[in-house]
Amino acid sequence: MSVLVFIETKGKISKAAKEAVTYGSKIGPTTVVTFGEADAASLASIGDNGASKVLVCRNLNEGNDQQLTKLIAAAADDCGADVIIVSQDQLGKAVGPRVAANLEAGHVSGAISIPDTSSGFVVKTNVFSGKAFANVSVNTPKKVISLLPNSIAPESTGGSAEVVEFNPELGTAGITIKEMKTQGEGVLLPEAELVVSAGRGLKGPENWGMVEELATTLGAATACSRPVADIGWRPHHEHVGQTGVAIRPNLYIAAGISGAIQHLAGVNGSKTIVVINTDSEAPFFKAADYGIVGDAFEVVPKLNEAIKTFKASQN
Amino acid sequence: MKILVCISKAPDTTSKIAFTDGDTKFDENGVQYIVNPYDEWYALVRALELTEANGGTVTTITVGTAADDPTIRKALAIGATDAVRVDAEAKDPYFVAKQISEYAKANSFDIVLTGKETINYNGAQIGSMVAEMLDQPFASLVQKLDVSGNTATLERDVPGGAEVIEVNTPFVLSAAKGMAEQRIPNMRGIMAARTKPLNVIPAVETAELTSIVSYSLPAAKSACKYIDADSINELVELLHNEAKVI
Ligand SMILES: Cc1cc2nc3c(=O)[nH]c(=O)nc-3n(C[C@H](O)[C@H](O)[C@H](O)COP(=O)(O)OP(=O)(O)OC[C@H]3O[C@@H](n4cnc5c(N)ncnc54)[C@H](O)[C@@H]3O)c2cc1C
Ligand SMILES: Nc1ncnc2c1ncn2[C@@H]1O[C@H](COP(=O)(O)O)[C@@H](O)[C@H]1O
Numbered sequence A: 001m002s003v004l005v006f007i008e009t010k011g012k013i014s015k016a017a018k019e020a021v022t023y024g025s026k027i028g029p030t031t032v033v034t035f036g037e038a039d040a041a042s043l044a045s046i047g048d049n050g051a052s053k054v055l056v057c058r059n060l061n062e063g064n065d066q067q068l069t070k071l072i073a074a075a076a077d078d079c080g081a082d083v084i085i086v087s088q089d090q091l092g093k094a095v096g097p098r099v100a101a102n103l104e105a106g107h108v109s110g111a112i113s114i115p116d117t118s119s120g121f122v123v124k125t126n127v128f129s130g131k132a133f134a135n136v137s138v139n140t141p142k143k144v145i146s147l148l149p150n151s152i153a154p155e156s157t158g159g160s161a162e163v164v165e166f167n168p169e170l171g172t173a174g175i176t177i178k179e180m181k182t183q184g185e186g187v188l189l190p191e192a193e194l195v196v197s198a199g200r201g202l203k204g205p206e207n208w209g210m211v212e213e214l215a216t217t218l219g220a221a222t223a224c225s226r227p228v229a230d231i232g233w234r235p236h237h238e239h240v241g242q243t244g245v246a247i248r249p250n251l252y253i254a255a256g257i258s259g260a261i262q263h264l265a266g267v268n269g270s271k272t273i274v275v276i277n278t279d280s281e282a283p284f285f286k287a288a289d290y291g292i293v294g295d296a297f298e299v300v301p302k303l304n305e306a307i308k309t310f311k312a313s314q315n
Numbered sequence B: 001m002k003i004l005v006c007i008s009k010a011p012d013t014t015s016k017i018a019f020t021d022g023d024t025k026f027d028e029n030g031v032q033y034i035v036n037p038y039d040e041w042y043a044l045v046r047a048l049e050l051t052e053a054n055g056g057t058v059t060t061i062t063v064g065t066a067a068d069d070p071t072i073r074k075a076l077a078i079g080a081t082d083a084v085r086v087d088a089e090a091k092d093p094y095f096v097a098k099q100i101s102e103y104a105k106a107n108s109f110d111i112v113l114t115g116k117e118t119i120n121y122n123g124a125q126i127g128s129m130v131a132e133m134l135d136q137p138f139a140s141l142v143q144k145l146d147v148s149g150n151t152a153t154l155e156r157d158v159p160g161g162a163e164v165i166e167v168n169t170p171f172v173l174s175a176a177k178g179m180a181e182q183r184i185p186n187m188r189g190i191m192a193a194r195t196k197p198l199n200v201i202p203a204v205e206t207a208e209l210t211s212i213v214s215y216s217l218p219a220a221k222s223a224c225k226y227i228d229a230d231s232i233n234e235l236v237e238l239l240h241n242e243a244k245v246i
Helices: A015-025 A040-049 A065-079 A090-103 A209-218 A226-230 A261-267 A283-287 A296-314 B037-054 B066-078 B093-107 B126-134 B187-195 B232-241
Strands: A003-006 A030-035 A051-057 A083-087 A106-111 A122-127 A132-138 A143-147 A162-165 A175-182 A194-198 A221-224 A251-255 A272-277 A290-293 B002-006 B009-011 B033-035 B057-064 B082-087 B111-115 B138-142 B144-148 B151-158 B161-168 B171-175 B198-201 B210-216
Touching (some): A003 A065, A003 A090, A015 A030, A015 A083, A015 A143, A040 A051, A040 A162, A051 A065, A065 A083, A065 A090, A090 A106, A090 A143, A090 B138, A106 A132, A106 B210, A209 A221, A209 A251, A209 A296, A221 A226, A272 A283, A272 A296, A290 B232, A296 B232, B002 B126, B033 B037, B033 B066, B037 B111, B037 B171, B057 B066, B057 B093, B082 B093
Parallel strands (some): A003 A030, A003 A083, A030 A051, A194 A221, A194 A251, A251 A272, A272 A290, B002 B057, B002 B111, B111 B171, B138 B171
Antiparallel strands (some): A106 A122, A122 A132, A132 B210, B009 B033, B144 B151
């Protein structure tokens, strides 16, 4: 099966892009399609994750759903792709199903495993907010897969990809970006491998300093429970859970969060969960790998110091 | 302004998730259905606010069976003008999108609103597919929506910040948290909803592009390891050597 992977290449090649290309190359010979200004050398480096060719559209600098759909459909045609893969992030969510509708191809949303082709084409996906999995069979000759971030580890093959300019007719963009407001420095939550999160147990916004310090020490992103974002202690984009962002980091540290089912729905894909709570009966402990029954105001700064010492000893 | 809001039902967020028939069907036993929160709290309420301010109508559309009618009546009680139900089991996302886009084509709306995702299948697929079928722009995961004349100004969080975007009607939008405040239907609304039109229409034929062959549940978590607050180094040690995450 021939594979086309769509990636976004703003600045450096993202981890999500490397994951998607690694995933694609496990299915078949892989071509990548992207857009924008990334230099040829960094585009060629995508070969390291298993792509043999990169099609780059230089006529487009900002992604929008309509033009990208045309670009991906044209690229799929160009390389004769049977399987098209996008990363299920913000842009992928706008574009993946749209490409599938364009090609009348079956679409798999939230894929977390390599397709099983032993009988048909079946992909395991995350459903019910991570509380269950569904095996989805794609019944069309062409298939589109939206891959959940952090589902596969990027692999290095040592290869290099051929970079080819690819500028098909894309029509016009229906959406215009008027203004970009960039958020301060720090690790972006949806891409973070490590996350430090806190809830109402922290009593007030003035107490988040210790959470941010621990996050900085770890190189982690910060997150919070819904009520904390609702009362305005933290920005909305930090709210994780069923109605917020769903994340799947390697480590999720939750301080002063009770672990309501709606909160767990956004974090239960985390590989390791650490819970810090004064109440030994807090439901979060049932979902935790490691638990500390204790006061976040004591434990979080202590943990920060301990990790600092550990990191220093590693150098 | 004519607005179409896509409404689906979803199991209550506290529902126990289990499967029957050899793990091929969701076990609905004891499950309470609610209106999918993104559809109700954000898409529908913002559509109502816009028509209340500027005039116009809000029609809801649901692809489903008579079992979905209570969900639809709730949307009417909150304030929708009328409702359409495409009478069919929601087979797969392409099928659902096809039904919605066919109805939208025949009745030309200024804006089609969907929720960010259904909280059961978390597919986030319908809006994007409907937009392609209508050949309209799709503004995804929008948190603020204002319309003036033919132009809408939208805001949404993107990785690393937020963006303000502009799009002309007609377009399709998926609503995320922040777009509006939840409205609780009052007695008058509930009474009025009983007599508002709920038009049941037949489905158009489409092939089933995908099908769910089976479900499974995650492996049970092993019990939590408790660490004493006074021996925090033990936790660091476990995170490094056992979990291998730092
Ligand atoms: C439809 C629906 C959708 C929802 N979606 C979400 C969602 O997406 N995300 C989400 O988070 N919630 C969501 N909720 C809300 C959810 O049900 C809970 O109310 C919420 O997660 C609780 O937040 P919390 O744990 O911060 O606060 P609380 O439940 O108040 O818990 C605070 C915790 O802190 C502990 N604590 C207190 N002091 C300390 C201390 N000094 N040190 C350590 N621990 C301490 C307490 O023991 C307690 O366990 C949703 C609810 C509904 C109905
Ligand atoms: N059966 C349905 N009938 C009408 N609208 C639906 C249906 N299923 C999903 N939707 C809409 O599409 C959005 C995204 O759903 P999904 O793609 O399933 O995550 C929902 O928030 C609804 O607005």
